[in-house]
Amino acid sequence: MTAAPELVDPRKTFGQAVTEFAADDSRVVVLSADSGVSSGFGTFRDRFPGRYMEFGIQEHGATGVASGLATTGLVPVFAAIAAFVTNRNYEAFRNDVAYMGQNVKIVGRNGGMTYSDLGPTHYSLEDYAIIRMLPGVVVLSPQDPGEIRAAARAMLTHEGPVYMRIGGPAIPNLFAEGPFVIGKGRVHRSGDYATVVSTGPATANTITAVDALRAEGLTVDLLCMPTVEPVDSELIIESATRTGHVITVEEHYDRGGLSAAVSECLGPLRVRHDAIGLPHQHVITGTYEGLLATYGLDAQGLTRQLRDIVAAGQPASTR
Amino acid sequence: MRRLAPQDLRIEAEEARLLILRMLRGGRSGHVGGALSCVDILTTLYFDEMDIDPLEPTRPDRDRFILSAGHKALAQYAVLARRGYFPEPWVDTYSDLGSRLAGHPDMHKLPGVEANTGALGHGLSIACGIALGLRLQERRSRVFVVLGDGELPEGSNWEGAAMAAHHQLGNVVAFVDVNDLQISGRTADVMNMEPIADKFAAFGWKVRTIDGNDVEQIQGVLAEVDRDSSSPTAVVAKTTKAKGVSILEDTAASHYWKPAAAEMAEAEAEIRARIQLLSLQAVAR
Numbered sequence: 001m002t003a004a005p006e007l008v009d010p011r012k013t014f015g016q017a018v019t020e021f022a023a024d025d026s027r028v029v030v031l032s033a034d035s036g037v038s039s040g041f042g043t044f045r046d047r048f049p050g051r052y053m054e055f056g057i058q059e060h061g062a063t064g065v066a067s068g069l070a071t072t073g074l075v076p077v078f079a080a081i082a083a084f085v086t087n088r089n090y091e092a093f094r095n096d097v098a099y100m101g102q103n104v105k106i107v108g109r110n111g112g113m114t115y116s117d118l119g120p121t122h123y124s125l126e127d128y129a130i131i132r133m134l135p136g137v138v139v140l141s142p143q144d145p146g147e148i149r150a151a152a153r154a155m156l157t158h159e160g161p162v163y164m165r166i167g168g169p170a171i172p173n174l175f176a177e178g179p180f181v182i183g184k185g186r187v188h189r190s191g192d193y194a195t196v197v198s199t200g201p202a203t204a205n206t207i208t209a210v211d212a213l214r215a216e217g218l219t220v221d222l223l224c225m226p227t228v229e230p231v232d233s234e235l236i237i238e239s240a241t242r243t244g245h246v247i248t249v250e251e252h253y254d255r256g257g258l259s260a261a262v263s264e265c266l267g268p269l270r271v272r273h274d275a276i277g278l279p280h281q282h283v284i285t286g287t288y289e290g291l292l293a294t295y296g297l298d299a300q301g302l303t304r305q306l307r308d309i310v311a312a313g314q315p316a317s318t319r
Numbered sequence: 320m321r322r323l324a325p326q327d328l329r330i331e332a333e334e335a336r337l338l339i340l341r342m343l344r345g346g347r348s349g350h351v352g353g354a355l356s357c358v359d360i361l362t363t364l365y366f367d368e369m370d371i372d373p374l375e376p377t378r379p380d381r382d383r384f385i386l387s388a389g390h391k392a393l394a395q396y397a398v399l400a401r402r403g404y405f406p407e408p409w410v411d412t413y414s415d416l417g418s419r420l421a422g423h424p425d426m427h428k429l430p431g432v433e434a435n436t437g438a439l440g441h442g443l444s445i446a447c448g449i450a451l452g453l454r455l456q457e458r459r460s461r462v463f464v465v466l467g468d469g470e471l472p473e474g475s476n477w478e479g480a481a482m483a484a485h486h487q488l489g490n491v492v493a494f495v496d497v498n499d500l501q502i503s504g505r506t507a508d509v510m511n512m513e514p515i516a517d518k519f520a521a522f523g524w525k526v527r528t529i530d531g532n533d534v535e536q537i538q539g540v541l542a543e544v545d546r547d548s549s550s551p552t553a554v555v556a557k558t559t560k561a562k563g564v565s566i567l568e569d570t571a572a573s574h575y576w577k578p579a580a581a582e583m584a585e586a587e588a589e590i591r592a593r594i595q596l597l598s599l600q601a602v603a604r
Contacts, residue, residue, distance in 0.1 A: 029455070053451060053486075061444040061478030068448020071433065072456060073379070076448075091438055092475070096445055100426060100435045 007170030008145040010201075011109050014166050015040020017152035018077055022048060027075045028156060031055060033062045035080035039109050059084045063092035063106070070102035075156060081115070082108025082124035082165050086131055097161045098134035104162075105155050111141075111165035112200065112251035113278070116288040124165065125278050128199075129256025131163045132229035138182055139229035140164040141250075141258075143203040146177035147226050154180040167201045169288055174204060175224075185232035187239075191219025194310045195239040198249040199225045199258045202297060206249045209302035218310050220247075228258050233265035240271045245313040247306060249276045251297060274309045276302070323367050326601045328534040331401065332362040333594045336563050338397035340587055342413035342420070343578055349414070349422065352573030354393035356498040356531070356558040357465050361398045363537040364463050373403040376430040380458045383433050383449050387442020387476075388467030388496065389423040395432070396420050404431035440473025442466060443493060447479055450488040461546050464493040469501035471512040477522070484523030489548035492541070493524075496531060498560035502574045519553035531556025565589060 022028035022044065029051040030041050036052060037045065045052040055062040059080060066076040078085060085108050086093065097104045108124055115122035132139045140162060142151040148166055155162045175186070185197075189210050198206040203224050210222045221239045225232060240246045246266060248259040254277030263273055278295055285291075292298040296305050323331070335358050343349055361384075365371070369382040386395050393413075400407045405419075412418040419428040423437030434445045446462045453460045470476065483491050495515055503509050512518070516526045525548065529536040537556070544552050560574070561567035564586045567576065578586065 029452075050455065055478075055482055056485075058478040058481075060475045061447075061482055064441055064444025064475070064479070065448035065451065065482065067434075068445040068450070069452040071445075071449055072452030072458075074452050074455065092441065092444070095435060095438050096441055 005172040007172055009170050010145065010148055010166045011038070011040040011168065013040070013145045013148045014107065014109070014152055015042070015044060017149040018156065019044040019047065021153055021156050022051070025075070025156070027073060029053060029069060029074050029076050031062050031066055031076055031078040033057055033059050033080045033084070039079035039107065041079070059089040060092050063089040064096045066104045066106070067092070067096035067100055067102045070104050075103055075105065077105045077107060079107035079109055081122060082111035082127055083122055086124060086127040086163070090130065093131070094134055098137050101136060102161060103159055106163050108163065108165045110168035112167060113283060113291050114168040114288055116286055116291045119285045120282045123283065125253045125283065126256060127165055128228045128250070128252050128258060129260065132257070132261060136160060137229070138162045138227065140182070140226060141200040141228050142166065142226045143200060143224055144171060144174035146173060146175055147180065150177060150180035151226055154182050158182055165200065171201055172204055174207060180226070183227050183230045183232055185223050185225040185227070185235050187221065187235070188224045189214070189220065189222035191221055193218050193220050193243065194245040194247055194313060195221045195223060195236065195243045196247045196249060196306065197223045197225055197236060197258065197262055199228055200251055202249050202251045205292070205297065205299040205302050208299040209306050212303045213307055213310065216307070218307065220310065225258065228261055231258070231261040231265060236262055236265055237269065240266060240269055244271050245310070246271055246273045247276060247309055248273070249302065251277070253278050253280050255280060272313055276305055325535045325538065326597060326604070328363055328367060330594055330597045330601065331366055332359045332534065333563065333590050333597065335362055335394065335397040335401055336590050337587060338400060338410055339393045340583060340590070342393055342396065342410050343576070344583065346577070347414050348575060348577035349393050350390040350574060351393060351576045352500065352561040352567060353388060353391040353467055353496065353498065355561045355563055357391050357496040358394040358397065359532045359534050360465060360494050360496065360537055360556060361394050363534050363541065365398045365402045367538060368541045369463065370460065373431065376404060380460050382460050383462045385434050385442045385446045385462065385464045386424060386436055387464055388439065388470055389436030391465070391467065392422065392424045395424055399429065399431040405429060439467070439470035440475040443476055443479025443483065446491055446493070447482045447486065447488060450483070450491045451486060453490060459546065461490045461492060464491065466493055466495045468495055468497040468499065468506050468512065468515065471495070471515065472510045480519060480522040480524065483551040487549040488551045490546045491551040492544055492554065493551065494531065494554045494556050496556055496558055498558045500560045500569070500571050500574065502571060504571050516555045523550060524553040525550045526553045526555060528555040528557065531558040532562045563590060563593070
């Protein structure tokens with residue numbers, strides 16, 4: 001029996017990475033809508049009090065402030081609950097950040113349905129979809145602590161607006177930490193029967209599921225995508241051309257987000273594409289594990305869903 | 320910063336009014352009522368108050384101007400052109416396909432524009448961000464904003480009002496162009512936001528109320544602003560919608576206007592006559 005993997009708090013990981021970067025780059029400032037410390041910025045506030053700005057609970061105005069700060073050459077990072085920094089402030093995100101093309105970094109924490117007990121007001125299951133519709137905005141969805149650190153550095157180095165979604169519950173290390181290139185995915189497993197594309201914290205359970213299928217002889221390509229927009233179309237097309245069947249996995253509605261980004265780049269290939277995510281409805285509340293199980297996004301559920309979809313995608317003679 | 324005599328500013332504002340109308344030639348239409356109500360404020364800011372250099376429009380220590388009521392862009396275009404930010408003939412492309420001058424301002428297309436406003440209720444927050452950024456970088460620059468009274472029901476204005484006061488942004492000066500009208504009628508009937516001065520005062524702003532079409536009063540209130548104060552300044556500027564064009568003045572219909580040729584001729588003649596009179600008065604002094 002293998003030891004349980006070490007689990008790491010994504011918010012602390014993120015806050016620490018930004019704080020370390022900011023030690024060498026005085027342009028980085030942090031905005032809080034009563035959300036800074038719970039987004040991992042307690043140390044930043046203590047180390048750089050002049051660069052930590054509190055605005056109270058109001059995301060629209062704070063997003064406008066971030067845009068104004070960026071016009072003076074600073075690099076504002078505004079982190080709060082994902083639902084609030086993508087919905088409440090959408091017009092400011094659209095006009096003041098995206099249309100004005102400002103170097104603003106907006107980070108949604110407790111993304112997806114990680115605030116499982118707090119309910120749909122606190123879920124963000126449409127954030128990839130609505131933010132990726134804003135031209136010029138990069139959408140990042142790192143998948144493990146190392147990627148969160150690397151994505152934070154890439155986000156701060158990138159000149160232009162970025163939205164990054166992280167979760168809340170502790171997550172396992174999945175990959176060896178390496179360089180992070182915005183718009184590039186990684187091939188994590190190789191196989192024959194399908195191309196599985198995952199993003200965000202859903203990737204951990206997807207890896208488990210893909211490995212379970214491998215033991216059954218159903219091997220797939222697993223492409224792990226820390227960037228939802230622009231998605232790594234080259235990698236996806238290369239794999240999809242070979243396997244002829246793409247399955248997307250995300251903790252997001254099963255439309256509009258990664259699935260749509262992938263579907264759009266598959267267009268001319270005419271390969272089968274199945275999307276695993278949350279059904280397009282107001283999802284229930286409860287424990288996070290309970291929700292993942294209910295919607296088939298835990299390791300067991302993903303194994304079952306992927307097995308059914310991969311098997312159904314094969315010619316009858318090979319089933 | 321230049322110091323112009325009030326009479327010179329009055330003439331300059333009338334010249335800007337002529338340019339505003341010029342942009343509506345050839346069957347074009349635009350938000351002329353609000354542009355005409357706030358143009359005396361913009362003229363005074365750009366010609367008499369702000370520390371700016373049209374030849375170096377992105378100089379880091381410049382004063383900033385944010386037109387929160389972005390639909391009044393005609394006024395900003397006219398004043399920027401008069402001030403030398405871009406060649407005056409550009410105004411004749413207003414609203415053309417792909418023009419640098421659209422119905423709302425675009426900072427990436429037109430020198431001197433600091434924010435892409437148009438959706439209402441955004442300017443004050445952007446201004447707060449600029450003011451905070453300037454202060455953090457120890458720059459003495461100020462940020463001037465023009466809000467419309469019609470946009471005040473947007474809640475984000477009051478997020479901005481709270482932030483500017485809480486963060487003690489004495490380098491922020493917001494004019495509220497109170498022309499009492501919006502597209503549907505009297506602002507008091509559509510959504511009464513009075514008492515506007517008391518609201519800003521309650522948020523912790525220093526508040527002055529003036530006649531916003533009187534350049535001397537605008538100069539006077541600006542002379543009182545102390546950038547080192549711990550309070551932002553709100554100037555409640557009582558104005559007349561479509562000020563200076565008699566056939567439109569104080570009408571909701573002036574909000575968005577497509578002049579007929581005869582109306583245009585009449586309006587332009589009225590402004591030209593006023594410029595002539597103001598010039599004669601200036602000489603007589």
